[in-house]
Amino acid sequence: MSQSGAMDVDFDVPRFLMEERKKAPASLQHYFSTFEDLYERKLWHQLTQQILDLFKQPESGPLQVPIYQQFVAEWESKINRLALVTIALQAARQLNDAQGSVDFLQHIIEKVNTSESQDVYVLAVMEAAHFQLLLGQVEQVKKVIESSEKILDSFDSVETDIYAAFYRVSAEYHKSQADYAQYYRNALLFLACVDVDDMPQQEKEERAYDLSMSALLGDSIYNFGELLMHPILDSLTNTQHDWLRTLLFAFNAGDIGKYEALVPHFSSQPLLQKNAEALNRKICLMSLIEAVFRRSADNRVIPFSEIASETRLPLEEVEHLVMKALWLNLIQGSIDQVDQLVVVTWVQPRVLDKTQIDGMRQKIEDWNNQVKKIGTFVGQQGGEVFAQ
Numbered sequence: 496m497s498q499s500g501a502m503d504v505d506f507d508v509p510r511f512l513m514e515e516r517k518k519a520p521a522s523l524q525h526y527f528s529t530f531e532d533l534y535e536r537k538l539w540h541q542l543t544q545q546i547l548d549l550f551k552q553p554e555s556g557p558l559q560v561p562i563y564q565q566f567v568a569e570w571e572s573k574i575n576r577l578a579l580v581t582i583a584l585q586a587a588r589q590l591n592d593a594q595g596s597v598d599f600l601q602h603i604i605e606k607v608n609t610s611e612s613q614d615v616y617v618l619a620v621m622e623a624a625h626f627q628l629l630l631g632q633v634e635q636v637k638k639v640i641e642s643s644e645k646i647l648d649s650f651d652s653v654e655t656d657i658y659a660a661f662y663r664v665s666a667e668y669h670k671s672q673a674d675y676a677q678y679y680r681n682a683l684l685f686l687a688c689v690d691v692d693d694m695p696q697q698e699k700e701e702r703a704y705d706l707s708m709s710a711l712l713g714d715s716i717y718n719f720g721e722l723l724m725h726p727i728l729d730s731l732t733n734t735q736h737d738w739l740r741t742l743l744f745a746f747n748a749g750d751i752g753k754y755e756a757l758v759p760h761f762s763s764q765p766l767l768q769k770n771a772e773a774l775n776r777k778i779c780l781m782s783l784i785e786a787v788f789r790r791s792a793d794n795r796v797i798p799f800s801e802i803a804s805e806t807r808l809p810l811e812e813v814e815h816l817v818m819k820a821l822w823l824n825l826i827q828g829s830i831d832q833v834d835q836l837v838v839v840t841w842v843q844p845r846v847l848d849k850t851q852i853d854g855m856r857q858k859i860e861d862w863n864n865q866v867k868k869i870g871t872f873v874g875q876q877g878g879e880v881f882a883q
């Protein structure tokens with residue numbers, strides 16, 4: 496029997512399972528007697544679950560391709576489409592080369608490319624795109640992402656595993672193109688679809704590192720709150736990249752002093768060193784945003800001199816900084832060039848870290864106290880009518 500996926504009419508399932516059982520480690524051999532029993536009883540759902548369970552065992556790697564191609568293919572029409580693709584994907588990962596994995600997945604892609612299983616089709620083509628990206632087939636991957644997004648948009652919702660694959664591979668594509676902002680967006684969406692606790696520690700550290708770098712280098716990312724509050728970032732604690740975590744907090748708070756203290760670390764990161772000038776501009780903009788955000792809504796007429804002090808910029812560079820912030824829509828308002836004032840009417844909404852949340856709590860307490868004072872004053876001045 497070949498491993499091409501073509502089935503003989505008289506394929507001997509018990510014999511195949513017996514032979515594979517002999518090849519399996521002792522800890523996995525019990526699965527094969529269970530497979531035979533469930534197959535003979537035509538309990539397809541339970542059999543599917545047992546296959547999925549076996550494929551989760553690291554020692555099952557060498558067994559997965561023949562089990563899929565020779566055993567699962569015998570009854571694949573009875574399997575839930577999502578489970579079938581999941582089994583095929585796991586087997587495809589066992590092959591030694593990316594092209595082999597792409598070729599392996601073509602059969603399953605064709606099988607699920609029906610009007611009833613377009614969501615599962617997205618899972619299959621996006622996982623194949625992962626291997627295509629390894630082969631440098633960037634344009635093909637881009638087209639797959641675009642077409643898959645259209646398909647997903649046509650559904651009210653799909654299984655979380657499908658979204659996870661879409662966002663993970665999209666993030667990989669944007670990383671390959673050094674599109675930091677799009678990588679950041681898709682990587683965070685991927686993390687929203689999975690349980691981070693189930694990730695190997697090394698993967699958590701790598702994802703936290705990539706997200707940190709993309710947050711810093713993304714030219715449209717000026718609020719790191721969502722990343723700072725995500726448990727993935729804790730995986731950098733007590734590692735060689737622990738300082739990156741501290742740097743993110745410094746940026747989010749617009750803390751130029753802390754930023755300058757961490758700049759020497761850039762020497763170990765060529766990307767940060769190469770983009771040092773852009774990072775300097777970014778920390779100044781974030782310092783401006785934070786300075787505005789800290790002020791109450793009725794106290795947002797800010798002299799150039801105060802902005803220069805907050806951002807540590809020469810006075811003559813303040814106007815250009817504010818214009819940049821207005822252009823990026825980080826703030827809205829106007830510049831009074833004569834009196835050298837900035838009138839801010841709106842500041843970009845922010846995902847707050849714990850320190851900023853505490854600052855917001857203090858603002859609400861201050862506001863509450865002001866309301867109480869006004870209420871007391873009105874009550875005293877207004878007599879019995881207002882005293883009610």
